[in-house]
Amino acid sequence: MEEITEGVNNITVNASDSHKKNRIQVSNTKKPLFFYVNLAKRYMQQYNEVELSALGMAIATVVTIAEILKNNGLAVEKKIMTSTVDIKDDSRGRPVQKAKIEIVLGKSEDFDDLMAAAAEERLIAAAEEQS
Template sequence: MEEITEGVNSMNISDSHKKNRIQVSNTKKPLFFYVNLAKRYMQQHDEVELSALGMAIATVVTVAEILKNNGLAVEKKVITSSVDMSDESRGRPVQKAKIEITLEKTANFDELMAAAQEEREMRNEEQS
């Protein structure tokens, strides 16, 4: 959990008022880094906004589906758009697809998180 907290603290959040936004990039961060980060944000803010451009869109959709399929989140809003970006290699602007998915935690989110924590603690005791 400590590495998730570090990730939250070091995230570059462009809108200072959007403290519950996760901007997913096409870096080599594991998928479950974003899943765990989204869980953490939902614990703190009751909802999370997942945002991505271009090739990172698939990661955002997968993270949202994992959270929904595990009963942790429900979809509140999905916005798709395109943004103009400058492409230095071609010297002209290009359009990139953009997605923003807002998820809110389910009524039994806290229960499910507590059960998962309990299960982890039991596994750790068995290994000790």
């Protein structure tokens, strides 16, 4: 556990980038997929776009989240950036390069209508449950 913490603490990030309010750093171990999908929807509602970011094995999760949002007509792809970052690995005694991806998604033209329709469906379902 210490190695992971130390590796995370040693990631160098641009100071201007580290406090983006609309960035989601995705882990494939911490939260379920749809937690991130729903969080991305909320960020797009608030900020009109969301930046999904991941390292290593979590990259597949970020791609899946982006595809779910695009296939449901909620998001359009604005930018994809790939890079590598050095992560300190104490077990090997040297930095290890990890792949990194950042995907920026913006609201689709239909985003607001689709979100309103989904909210209305939830209200109707809740009302039917109570009756």
